[in-house]
Amino acid sequence: MFAALGLYYIYNNSVSDGKQDEETKSIAEFFIMRKWRKQGIGREVATRIFDRHKGNWEVKQEKENYNAQKFWETVINQYCNGRYTKKESLPKWDGPIIFFKN
Template sequence: MIKLIPVLEDRKEVLQNLYQLYHHDFSQFTEEDLNNFGLYEVNLEQYWQDPRWNPLFIYHDDKIVGFLVILFENHDVDPDPTHVIYDFMVLRKYRRHGIGRQAAIQAFDLYKANWKIAQMNTNEPAILFWRDVISKYTSGNYTELFRHDLKKYVQVFSTRDM
């Protein structure tokens, strides 16, 4: 069973640790290097200073198996809120078992909103994952564009009428 649990400020160190793994996985696409302390530069303070940021742990069988961050792009203001899955990571051990798919669907189901999901054009596994999840979730009712300025694919859809 998959559960999404908000990351409270007293658990930010756990999220900080998970971000090290996230940046390690992502470094093949970003070419990011470690700092002199053997760590990736990660600053998560905005998550607890700005209410638009919503970090969530992904739990499976009472174990943390990843995290995701939902950004309320326009402060969740009606009548047209837009949310973004800003970061998303499932530990390698738990990938290809449907956990990421279930976590994404639970995230979409949390809010009636317009959604945008973006992937770097070099991250083929993420592009394929998100296209598949969103296509099945929306029954193909989404649009995709390529942002040349960002070098990212972006899928756009809405859960407002679902």
Template sequence: MTLTVLPVSPAEHTLLRHLYPLYLHDLSEFGNSYSLDADGLWQPDYLPYWLSGKEGCHPMLFRLDGRPAGFAMVGQAPFPFMTPGRDFHLSEFFVLRGERRHGVGRKAAFALFDRFPGTWELSQLSANQAAIAFWRRVIGEYMDGAFEDTTLDGEPAQVFDSRKRKQMA
């Protein structure tokens, strides 16, 4: 199976609009941060921001053998929602349920970290223990254990410099 991780093109905005509610539905399990409004639309909806073309916004689409498999939203400094002194913030990351536990998330994460070399930060909702374990394992493997396990805004987080991976290899 071939995984591609590429920027979302304008022609793919509708596809991302269809995938994004699945992601918000998954997140709704972990607290009241995301919920349906009176019209059945998930709130808050940050997708318009990501698709706005603003500097530092990198919506990325994952395709497995050409089929949609997930997406990521990567913020690049000067991105307003990240810690100063860091280069990239992985704001959102989603793999379709049917593609999970087959290495798709790991491969997609590695591709993102390789595509955007620099200091990364990512955080997870503290109630989402599966995501915390996933990111610790994936980043640990990617960086051969050389990452900082910390907190951002009171949530579990990881910080690492993907440029140092090349120096370790």
């Protein structure tokens, strides 16, 4: 529904830098147009993706993108009721990564 309105772009895959297993899922790209931010659309879209793709997840954020870090930690914390882990970096990724299982 939201994609038809041109509000967001998402690409998720199984490319993982901190593989929990061979089926670890990852958000490769996630973009909400600025004028549609802060309206719950990003949270709703992320939740729908997580609900459709059960398993181990890792969500990486750019080290300098503090808005993305706040968004993902808030969304994932609410989604998993606080049951997630976070690392500040890995050898192949210089930025925060959140790991969880749904």
